[in-house]
Amino acid sequence: MASIAPLLSILLMAVLGIAKSPTREQKDDWPRIEHDHTVQACTVLTINGQAIETAGAIQAIFDDFEIQDDVWSTEFSQYAIIQIVGNDHAVLAKTHESLRLRGVKVVHSAILPSDSAPLPQGPYFLHHGHLHQAYRLYSDHAGAFIVSTVPDGNDGFRSLDAAAYGEQYPDALTVAVPSRLYYTKTDEKPFSGIRIAVKDIIDLKGLKTGASSRAFTALYPVKKETAETVQHLLNLGFVIVGKSKSTQFADSEWPTCDYVDYHGPFNPRGDGYLTPSGSSSGSASAVATYPWLDFALGTDTLGSIRSPAAAQGIFSMRPTTGATSSNGLVPYSPKWDTIGGFSRTAAEYVTLAQAMYGSNETYHKTFKNPTRLIYLTDYWPVKDETSQKLFDAFINKVEDFLGVTRTSFSLADLWNESRPADIDESIDQYLNHAFEWSANRDQWLGLLKPFLQDYTAKMGKPPVLNPQVRFKVGYTPRITAEQEELADKRLESYRKWFYEKVMPPSEDGYSSSIMILPWTTGEPAYRDTYKSGPQKFTGEGFFFYNVGPYAQSPELIIPGESESHFESLLSGDLLVQVGTTPYVSKFTGSVEQLPAAAGFIAAKGSDIMLADFVNKLFDYIGHDVKPTTTIIGQSSDEL
Known part of the structure; x- marks a missing residue:
C-alpha cells in the first residue's frame, strides 16, 4: 500500500492501487476506535441479527460492493469494522470467524443499541480512532x-x-x-x-x-x-x-x-x-x-x-x-x-x-x-x-412504434393559410425580432448593466469581458421597452395560433x-x-x-x-x-x-x-x- 499524505484541506488522501480517495469524517456520535495513528483503509459491515456464515458469503458481499461502487476496491477488504444491532455475541463470533477464513482482519466490533442508526456499509479510512468516508478522485x-x-x-x-x-x-x-x-x-x-x-x-x-x-x-x-x-x-x-x-x-x-x-x-x-x-x-x-x-x-x-x-x-x-x-x-x-x-x-x-x-x-x-x-x-x-x-430509417421506426404515418406539412405554409386576420407577414417576418427584442433587454437590465455598475464602483475600472459579451454590452442598451412589448405581443399571438x-x-x-x-x-x-x-x-x-x-x-x-x-x-x-x-x-x-x-x-x-x-x-x-x-x-x- 502506498503512503498516506495529508492535503492542504482538512481531507485526507489515500493512494490505494487503483483508488485515490479524500475522506469526510464520520458522525460525532459514533464511538472512537482504539487504533494507532496510521491511516488504515477498511470496510464497515453491518450485521442485523444473522451471522455471515462463511468466507464465501463474505466474498460475495465484497463482490457485490465492487459491482455497485467505483470507490470501494479490494484494498478496502483487508480490514473490517463490524457493527451489530443488538447484543448477540454468538452472531458476532461466527461473523468474525468467517472474516478470518476470508483473510480479513477485524479491527473493531461495535455493538449498537437497537435504537441506534448504524453507519452505512462500505469503504472508510480509520485515522486517529475515527472513521472517515472515502471519496474517489477522478481527473x-x-x-x-x-x-x-x-x-x-x-x-x-x-x-x-x-x-x-x-x-x-x-x-x-x-x-x-x-x-x-x-x-x-x-x-x-x-x-x-x-x-x-x-x-x-x-x-x-x-x-x-x-x-x-x-x-x-x-x-x-x-x-x-x-x-x-x-x-x-x-x-x-x-x-x-x-x-x-x-x-x-x-x-x-x-x-x-x-x-x-x-x-x-x-x-x-x-x-x-x-x-x-x-x-x-x-x-x-x-x-x-x-x-x-x-x-x-x-x-x-x-x-x-x-x-x-x-x-x-x-x-x-x-x-x-x-x-x-x-x-x-x-x-x-x-x-x-x-x-x-x-x-x-x-x-x-x-x-x-x-x-x-x-x-x-x-x-x-x-x-x-x-x-x-x-x-x-x-x-x-x-x-x-x-x-x-x-434520419429516415429512424423516423420509419418511430412510425412503426406509434402505428402511424408521419403528418407532413410546412409550418410557414400553414401560417400563411391560417394566421390571424390582422397579420399579413410571413412567419419568418413576423417573428424575426421576437427573441431578440423580448430577451436581450432583460439581459441588459437584469444582468449586464448592474454588473458593470457594481464592478466599476468597487474596482475603479470596467471589467474585462469575452468578445461576445463585449458586443452585447454595446448592443443590448439600444433595445427599447416598446420593442420588447411588441415582441412579447407577437409571441403571444404566435402561441395562440400554434396551440x-x-x-x-x-x-x-x-x-x-x-x-x-x-x-x-x-x-x-x-x-x-x-x-x-x-x-x-x-x-x-x-x-x-x-x-x-x-x-x-x-x-x-x-x-x-x-x-x-x-x-x-x-x-x-x-x-x-x-x-x-x-x-x-x-x-x-x-x-x-x-x-x-x-x-x-x-x-x-x-x-x-x-x-x-x-x-x-x-x-x-x-x-x-x-x-x-x-x-x-x-x-x-x-x-
Missing part, C-alpha cells in the same frame, strides 16, 4: 468542470483543494465522488446517491457563482442559498460533485476564439476536437465523457441545452417554460430561461425528468403514446444525403402529438476555427431551434452515437440510436463518426410524458446504450 481531463465540490458540513459546499493528476493531466481539476454504498433510496429520498454536476450560472450555497467570468467571480461573494431547483434535487437525495463550465453569462460563444477567461471544454465525439457547442457545453461534456457521473444540469434560453447534447451525442431536454424555478440563476431573461439536464440513456433521462418535473404521483404514471407524428417540411429533409438516410393549429398545450401531462426536428447537418464543426470577430449573436431570425421555445414546449434531444464510444450493454454489438455520419478528420486524416441527432417536441406541460415516450421508443428499437470509453486513444481514469 477532469475534458476540462468540463470549473470547480470540484465537497459538502461543507453546513448544508452547503466548498471547493475541493486537491490535485491528484498533475503530471498526467497538468491543467485538469480533480473531482471527488463519494461511495455509492453510503446511500439507500427511501420514500423521502428516492434518488439517493445519484451524482450530478451543476452549470456555473446556478447558485450553490457556500460557493461563488462565476458564470465563466473572472471579473464576475472576483466581484461577488459566495452564495448563502442554493438555487431552488437544485435544492429540490438535494432534498430528493442527489449528490453534487462539482460545477461545470458555461460560456460567459450563458451567451453564445464559439470555441476556442471566444473563450478568453477560461478554456472551452472538450467534446469526446469524433476525433475529440469538435465544438462542444452552446452555453451548457461543460455539463454536456462531463456526461458525455465520464461514466462516473450520472447527470448534469444546464440551462436553455434558446438552445444552450439542446445544441451541446446534439453535438456530443447524449440526451437532454429543454423543459416547458416555467416547469422549474429560475430562482438562483444568473439570468439571461426570466421569460426564457429554463433548467434542464443531460443523460447518457433514455431510461436515465426518465429518472431525471421525474425528479425535476414530477411528483410522487407521476413517478409511476403510465402514459399513452402520441397518435400523431409531425414532420415539418420547412426543415426536412436535411441537405446531407447520408444524414437524411439515417390551435399545430399542438395544443397539455392539461393532464399527455401530448397527443409529437414533432420531430433535425439537430445536426452531417458537417463537422471544429473547436480551432478562426473567426473575423465575435459571433454577435442576438437571436434575430426564426429557425428550427425556435419552434419549441416559442411555444414554451418541451423538446428532448435524441442523440446518435459514435461507434468508437458506445456499445450495447446486452450483446456487445455496436449499435446506433439515430445514427452517425462519417467524415474525414482534418486532424487525424482518418474517417471519424459524427453523431446525428434529432429533437422531439411535445405539448406544453407534457415533460415527463415526453421522456417516458422516448424511453419506450428506445426499448422498442433496442438501441438504448451506454458509453464505455471517452476520447479516442484516451481511456477514462482507472487510478
